[in-house]
Amino acid sequence: xxxxxxxxxxxxxxxxxMGIVHHSNYVNYYEVARxxxxxxxxxxxxxxxxxxxxxxxxxxxxxxxxxxxxDDLLTVRITLAxxxxxxxxxxxxxxxxxGTLINKGQVMLAFMNRETRRACRAPKWFVELLxxxxx
Amino acid sequence: xxxxxxxxxxxxxxxxxMGIVHHSNYVNYYEVARxxxxxxxxxxxxxxxxxxxxxxxxxxxxxxxxxxxxDDLLTVRITLAxxxxxxxxxxxxxxxxxGTLINKGQVMLAFMNRETRRACRAPKWFVELLxxxxx
Amino acid sequence: xxxxxxxxxxxxxxxxxMGIVHHSNYVNYYEVARxxxxxxxxxxxxxxxxxxxxxxxxxxxxxxxxxxxxDDLLTVRITLAxxxxxxxxxxxxxxxxxGTLINKGQVMLAFMNRETRRACRAPKWFVELLxxxxx
Amino acid sequence: xxxxxxxxxxxxxxxxxMGIVHHSNYVNYYEVARxxxxxxxxxxxxxxxxxxxxxxxxxxxxxxxxxxxxDDLLTVRITLAxxxxxxxxxxxxxxxxxGTLINKGQVMLAFMNRETRRACRAPKWFVELLxxxxx
Numbered sequence: 001x002x003x004x005x006x007x008x009x010x011x012x013x014x015x016x017x018m019g020i021v022h023h024s025n026y027v028n029y030y031e032v033a034r035x036x037x038x039x040x041x042x043x044x045x046x047x048x049x050x051x052x053x054x055x056x057x058x059x060x061x062x063x064x065x066x067x068x069x070x071d072d073l074l075t076v077r078i079t080l081a082x083x084x085x086x087x088x089x090x091x092x093x094x095x096x097x098x099g100t101l102i103n104k105g106q107v108m109l110a111f112m113n114r115e116t117r118r119a120c121r122a123p124k125w126f127v128e129l130l131x132x133x134x135x
Numbered sequence: 136x137x138x139x140x141x142x143x144x145x146x147x148x149x150x151x152x153m154g155i156v157h158h159s160n161y162v163n164y165y166e167v168a169r170x171x172x173x174x175x176x177x178x179x180x181x182x183x184x185x186x187x188x189x190x191x192x193x194x195x196x197x198x199x200x201x202x203x204x205x206d207d208l209l210t211v212r213i214t215l216a217x218x219x220x221x222x223x224x225x226x227x228x229x230x231x232x233x234g235t236l237i238n239k240g241q242v243m244l245a246f247m248n249r250e251t252r253r254a255c256r257a258p259k260w261f262v263e264l265l266x267x268x269x270x
Numbered sequence: 271x272x273x274x275x276x277x278x279x280x281x282x283x284x285x286x287x288m289g290i291v292h293h294s295n296y297v298n299y300y301e302v303a304r305x306x307x308x309x310x311x312x313x314x315x316x317x318x319x320x321x322x323x324x325x326x327x328x329x330x331x332x333x334x335x336x337x338x339x340x341d342d343l344l345t346v347r348i349t350l351a352x353x354x355x356x357x358x359x360x361x362x363x364x365x366x367x368x369g370t371l372i373n374k375g376q377v378m379l380a381f382m383n384r385e386t387r388r389a390c391r392a393p394k395w396f397v398e399l400l401x402x403x404x405x
Numbered sequence: 406x407x408x409x410x411x412x413x414x415x416x417x418x419x420x421x422x423m424g425i426v427h428h429s430n431y432v433n434y435y436e437v438a439r440x441x442x443x444x445x446x447x448x449x450x451x452x453x454x455x456x457x458x459x460x461x462x463x464x465x466x467x468x469x470x471x472x473x474x475x476d477d478l479l480t481v482r483i484t485l486a487x488x489x490x491x492x493x494x495x496x497x498x499x500x501x502x503x504g505t506l507i508n509k510g511q512v513m514l515a516f517m518n519r520e521t522r523r524a525c526r527a528p529k530w531f532v533e534l535l536x537x538x539x540x
Contacts, residue, residue, distance in 0.1 A: 015287035023192040027159040046476040057158040071451040150422035181341040206316040293462040294432045327428040330467045
């Protein structure tokens, strides 16, 4: 199991007329956290695409407990519970600067061959990079 | 049970570097469908806010079956299965112009008093407006 | 000179914590208007891309006179003042449902070969399609 | 004159089907830079709003020289050339990680009383906070 924490500052653009962060932005925060998590392992989602693999989203589940507001400094705690196979699932918890859990969500992605646009398995080099963290 | 269909044209802005609609946009399509559904019943979400009620999102669950692309003409079939109480849950199915189901999702919203920012029940006038459709 | 009018309903997602449409959304409204204008001429921006031409944005100038709000029904009046050459410039005026001019802006785009990613001239067939409107 | 530099990592969500950052996102990068510039002076846009002042955008002018891509680490160089009066104008230059100037833009904002929603002058305390940097 791998867990990392990433900080994100709420942008004005992300707020809505309720004065809070619009609910559609949380998936973007999750995505930023995935990007930064992969970077820490010495690779990147950009590298995956360059190596011919894309990762479309298959499923998103989110629960909202408390609003976030403009300029809040959020912490996204992201967890990869299992080694990727044909799919890869991330868990995300978002905390505000008071340490309150405001949102929780799960994203399941597929691996897809960039040329054929068909589903494929996670590249071997990628699985080997993550494997040491699962012992 | 109430079901309505709304059409949405995919904007270039909603695509991403995979050449498909970014997964964060589907909640916005759902939101457009909710807005138009309420309008058909002779009210609007805007009216609800003017009457002192806001509707923050509590939960979102989405599944992606097939990508949408720029300029696709999508049909969002939105269903309200139960009369609102303290919560209101909408089901959404999105079809492309070939009639393929490409996405399916559920959004649960709460009713909140705009002044006190506390949870409340659906306004009586609002429930009465929808009630005839549940007989 | 070609002028067309397109209607756009403001989405909740497009509002911000000031309770008005966030200023970044107007370029997206312009883009929707460009898409619909081209469709009226029997082609589409999608067709242009399929024919190997992309149109990156070179310049945007916008002035904001009055705010737009959630659920406003906006009219975008879009004008193409000159036949495209290596560039294509659109003028946009946005009116709210009271007929007030709330925003005005200009977007200049380039033509780019999709393969080489180099600047090119507007395709001949495309210029011929628009030419009759400039006599 | 005040100049500061802020770094922004391009999000996947900000790319479009051309494989580059969609042109509407640059105003958001400018906005992030304004937020961080104010923070450095010991205040924040959030504080301004709490003190009863909002800053709607009056004018945006942008020029695009070169595309940005997913995961690029951009540097926004933001400049405030004059002390604010009833208006406040920021200049922005965006560089990619190779040091290439890819975008340049100007944003003019107004000061508005949050209650009355009428134009006002910059708060005295705010001007005094910035004044030392203009000597």
